[in-house]
Amino acid sequence: GAVVSQHPSWVICKSGTSVKIECRSLDFQATTMFWYRQFPKQSLMLMATSNEGSKATYEQGVEKDKFLINHASLTLSTLTVTSAHPEDSSFYICSARAIDTDTQYFGPGTRLTVL
């Protein structure tokens, strides 16, 4: 149980384009999903917290207009990187928290490369 999927697992795009990443909880309902970014040899950096049906809460320094988050249902959240630039190249990981639990289960991550 507690499986979280992400799609795509990797993506290469040109500078200036937008990329959408999907995060799904496959066997449980997630009231809250989290989006992280991780650069090589660094720890996880929380970007934002999204609750189903409400606006995401962004961490300090994360541009909400650049990283659009939508949590339309209890099993799906999406992160759209708008007008991507090479410095946005990173490993993006989502996690999902089930109802009535503190445990977060992580998706497998999406590796984004912006040329």
Next chain:
Amino acid sequence: QKEVEQNSGPLSVPEGAIASLNCTYSDRGSQSFFWYRQYSGKSPELIMSIYSNGDKEDGRFTAQLNKASQYVSLLIRDSQPSDSATYLCAGKGGTSYGKLTFGQGTILTVHP
């Protein structure tokens, strides 16, 4: 001071030994703690969660929590080369809507 701090690594142990990973936290309101393992290039996977003072055992893993000392640890018995990874300690604060605060991670290498 970081909210969650892990013992500096990297940590290297021989196969079959006990690996001890330690973590301290500053938020006394933290109620829940987690240990995740992250292999290079992969996302974190949950190993253990612990909520109450004392020990919690799961197979070769034992998590220990001491809220008075604000200390969490993970012991890995009979360490195997496949345990070589980065171990992340995380705590959930009392008022953070489920947000976890992660330590910087400890790199563990188990050598044959």
